[in-house]
Amino acid sequence: MGYSFDPLTNEESTHPYPNIIKELLPTMMRMQFWFISVVPLVSGIGSPSFRRFVVNLLALLWKDLHQMRGMVDYMHVIASSIYESKKQALEKGDEAVMQQIGRGRDLISILMKENMNAADEDRLKDSEVIAQINTLIFGAMDTTSNAMARTLHLLSQHPEVQDKLRSELIEAKRQNGGQDFSYDQLDSLPYLDAVCRETLRLYAPVPVVIRTARQDAIIPLSGPLSGLNGTAMHAITVPKGTHVIVSILNSNKDPNLWGKDANEWKPERWLVPLPTKVTDARIPGVYSHLMTFIGGGRSCIGFKFSQLEMKVVISVLVESFRFAPSAHSADISWQMNTVTTPVVGKDPHPRLPIAVSLVN
Numbered sequence: 001m002g003y004s005f006d007p008l009t010n011e012e013s014t015h016p017y018p019n020i021i022k023e024l025l026p027t028m029m030r031m032q033f034w035f036i037s038v039v040p041l042v043s044g045i046g047s048p049s050f051r052r053f054v055v056n057l058l059a060l061l062w063k064d065l066h067q068m069r070g071m072v073d074y075m076h077v078i079a080s081s082i083y084e085s086k087k088q089a090l091e092k093g094d095e096a097v098m099q100q101i102g103r104g105r106d107l108i109s110i111l112m113k114e115n116m117n118a119a120d121e122d123r124l125k126d127s128e129v130i131a132q133i134n135t136l137i138f139g140a141m142d143t144t145s146n147a148m149a150r151t152l153h154l155l156s157q158h159p160e161v162q163d164k165l166r167s168e169l170i171e172a173k174r175q176n177g178g179q180d181f182s183y184d185q186l187d188s189l190p191y192l193d194a195v196c197r198e199t200l201r202l203y204a205p206v207p208v209v210i211r212t213a214r215q216d217a218i219i220p221l222s223g224p225l226s227g228l229n230g231t232a233m234h235a236i237t238v239p240k241g242t243h244v245i246v247s248i249l250n251s252n253k254d255p256n257l258w259g260k261d262a263n264e265w266k267p268e269r270w271l272v273p274l275p276t277k278v279t280d281a282r283i284p285g286v287y288s289h290l291m292t293f294i295g296g297g298r299s300c301i302g303f304k305f306s307q308l309e310m311k312v313v314i315s316v317l318v319e320s321f322r323f324a325p326s327a328h329s330a331d332i333s334w335q336m337n338t339v340t341t342p343v344v345g346k347d348p349h350p351r352l353p354i355a356v357s358l359v360n
């Protein structure tokens with residue numbers, strides 16, 4: 001992205017953006033009826049300024065809409081300012097670009113540079129590039145941060161896994177002369193890899209995605225299903241235009257493939273060869289026989305990057321800190337807000353209270 005939200009310097013200077021992103025999907029879920037049933041019918045009515053006028057009017061009475069409008073506006077302001085600063089640097093030339101975070105090698109700078117040189121008919125509008133910035137920040141941040149939160153939550157509940165992981169990290173660091181790991185070293189730590197993989201299998205941060213059939217299709221089934229009249233069906237006909245809910249979770253934890261312990265969190269399963277049923281199933285996901293990052297032309301473009309982020313953050317934290325259940329642990333639940341989010345009791349705001357102490 002080539003932009004720092006800088007949340008790690010000190011707490012007082014925490015950037016508001018990550019908190020806004022965290023609240024976006026929970027708020028959207030509270031308004032889901034309107035988003036699914038009403039917005040598609042009215043979103044083309046009148047000019048953008050008329051629609052904005054209606055939203056402003058409704059927001060006077062409707063708290064969630066008021067909050068939503070504020071969050072979307074703020075995201076737009078940030079994305080536009082990232083866009084403007086990169087545009088100015090690109091116009092000034094290479095030296096100005098090199099002064100930027102990412103030195104022009106980040107995704108958005110590359111996209112903008114290519115876009116400036118593209119033929120008129122191929123060029124994205126400013127508003128489309130700004131929309132890409134928002135998509136990337138949003139797609140990357142909420143998913144990966146919740147995957148890391150889930151991993152820490154699981155480690156707090158499984159001290160034996162946590163200890164084993166810490167031992168692997170401490171030993172690898174010792175062998176590395178106390179230096180930080182390189183990408184390859186971090187990527188080759190087997191237990192860290194197993195912990196991340198198992199979390200992304202059993203607790204895929206995006207549990208379902210929705211697709212719409214672009215043409216009539218017949219989908220073969222891995223095993224026969226019984227129809228309403230009792231006939232065995234070996235395939236399902238999907239007419240063009242059908243909305244299909246793809247359950248990532250059901251595929252990732254199918255006991256027919258993964259075995260009887262499919263619903264258990266067991267990092268060890270990744271340290272031995274996977275069941276042949278899994279490897280033979282030809283799951284169409286881009287990652288590790290799993291559907292976590294979905295598959296096909298619209299699969300997640302950040303799946304490698306998110307694993308690197310997870311491994312960097314988890315390895316640094318687990319080496320120095322011990323995670324244990326807190327007094328509120330029994331009240332933690334994970335809400336399926338498109339991206340699964342931790343909450344405590346009836347409080348709708350995302351939170352994950354875990355007891356943290358120094359290892360030594």
Ligand code: HEM
Nearest residue numbers: 139140143144147205206209292293294298300301302306
């Ligand atoms: C654990 C972390 C992540 C998970 C579980 C995840 C999962 C997914 C899933 C399931 C989709 C498909 C959504 C749909 O079509 O409805 C998707 C799309 C996408 N993801 Fe990720 N993602 C993660 C991290 C990231 C990161 C780090 C980035 C960026 C660096 C990213 C960028 C994107 C983008 C741009 C798309 C849209 C692709 C398209 O529609 O062509 N994601 N992701």
